[in-house]
Amino acid sequence: MKKSWAKPQMCQVSAGF
């Protein structure tokens, strides 16, 4: 499957949670 470029995203969750 061809990968398509998109703005990179990172979801952050605090370790405590």
Added chain:
Amino acid sequence: MTPLDAARPLAKADSAPRLPRHVRLHFDQIRGAWALLSPEKVLWPDEVSLSILKLCDGRRSIAEICGELAIQYEADVDEIQTDVLAFAQDWSDRMVLRL
């Protein structure tokens, strides 16, 4: 400019980013997803972020990383470099990437 700004590393095309010693990529078997673990937070990168992080070995420059990604994604290298520089800066500011 504050002294803090002067000390702030800036993402440039010749920066060679790498993960700091206290941060590591870990495959979470339960979720079937890669997590970026640091002492005080967990980050869940999407597929594109993960592709970038896996190339951040401290040897490749951002320009070289973008060249490889342009081949992988068959996308415009300038568009990729704009996105990668912005996010490398963001991740560096959050101390999960060392420039």
